[in-house]
Amino acid sequence: MTELRIDLARLRANVRAVAERVAPAALLVVVKDDAYGHGVEPVVAAALDERVSWFGAIDVPSAARAKAAAGERARVFCWATLPEEAVAGALDAGLELGVGDAGYLERVARIASGRGAAAPVHLKIDTGLHRNGVRPEEWPSFTARAAALERDGAIRVVGLWSHISEASDAEDDLSRAVFEEAGRVALDAGLRPDVRHLAASAAAWHRPAFRGDLVRIGAFCYGVRSAGDDDIPGVAPAASLVADVVGIGAEGVEIGVGWLDGVFSTLAGRIEVGTPAGARTLLDVAETTSTVASWPGAAVGDKVVVFGPGTTGEWTPTSVGEAAGTVGEEPLLRLSPLIPRVHVD
Incomplete structure (x- = not known):
């Protein structure tokens, strides 16, 4: 018989090591693709044992399962740009949505208004990776519109976020500068997000200045290191x-x-x-x-x-x-x- 054997004690140890490393930033454990094939529900339970209060996934099924497993013990972020029919389902599941497009912002706000409850959203600035996100020159008008929709009760801007390339320290430093400026613009527009999050595994581990309020870490929590990166003490494959x-x-x-x-x-x-x-x-x-x-x-x-x-x-x-x-x-x-x-x- 063939099986993928998952050591939950090892998984908890990984999560604990990562959480201690990135503190005082909060840890968001990424559970995309059925928690990297480990199974969403057991991973969520193990992470909750380590007092994790955030999970996230790009795919709605994994994110929704995480929210169902965690209940009110954790917030769950889903960063896919969803078609109209999927937005309501994601909101009904209790997910917070990543929004990096002006048209998507309007779609989410319209659907949330029809439901009678503000949609919790994390606004994404494109800091140079071009994986989506609002271009810096369009960010002031985008955040102004988000602030207006928040005043109308259609959305709640609970986060600001972005991706970085992790191709070089110099490029990432430029991205962080763009992100910090985007935060100042959002504040000027009247937005008061709960969290700002920029870093994933490698940057969050090695560069404290990138941690912000929250870090999104998948691979390291499962014991998977970055290519060429052997300096991850306390972490091993689960x-x-x-x-x-x-x-x-x-x-x-x-x-x-x-x-x-x-x-x-x-x-x-x-x-x-x-x-x-x-x-x-x-x-x-x-x-x-x-x-x-x-x-x-x-x-x-x-x-x-x-x-x-x-x-x-x-x-x-x-x-x-x-x-x-x-x-x-x-x-x-x-x-x-x-x-x-x-x-x-």
Whole structure:
């Protein structure tokens, strides 16, 4: 049997380490894509144990599940730009919406007015990443309009936010300057947001000036580091992809997971997995099985860790992602939802 085994004690330790690092800023745990494949509800419960009071996701299903799990114990931010029919559902679910477009602001305000309750929104300034957000030259008129809609009772501006590229310190410094100026303009327009948030994992960890009131951190909470970033003390992978040995052959040991399950076929010959005898090379990835270099006494039913924290010789998700030419989240996000998620404590 193949399973993604999630160590909830490790997850809580990661969240605790991250929260302590970014304090006094509050931690928003990102739970997009079913909490990076770990399962929204168990992740929310573990984070609540560590007194986390914010969650967020770009996708409404994950965000709505987080709000349902957390109830009044936490606020949940959803930053997708939603079609009209989805806005009301997101508001009904108790979500706070990211708004980085003048047309979307009007759409949210119109729908909220029809519901008779102000929509909580976080206004987004484009600080140079161009991932959406209002251009700086349009920001004064945008915030003035938001202030008017707030006075009318259609919206409540509860946050200001943006993304940064994290491509270089110099570029990020320029982005932060734009963000700080946007905050001053918003105050001049009469807005009084609860929080300002700019940084995600890497900037929040390494650059205190970027933390603001709130930081949005996904990868580090799950033990996935940034590419080339080994300086994350107290954080380790919470998830291990574990597969049974299903056959013993002349070419190696066959395990019951393949590229149809989400394992990169390009990893063949590039990574090592964990076995009862320690690290062994992943030799081949087929549709539903993979082949691993054998070890003395290998038997059907033995467990092989394809990736995890490294305790049996396996590579971490980040190292696996780098070997495949991508980021550390990708080995987790590619996994089939049919693989059982098993939560252990």
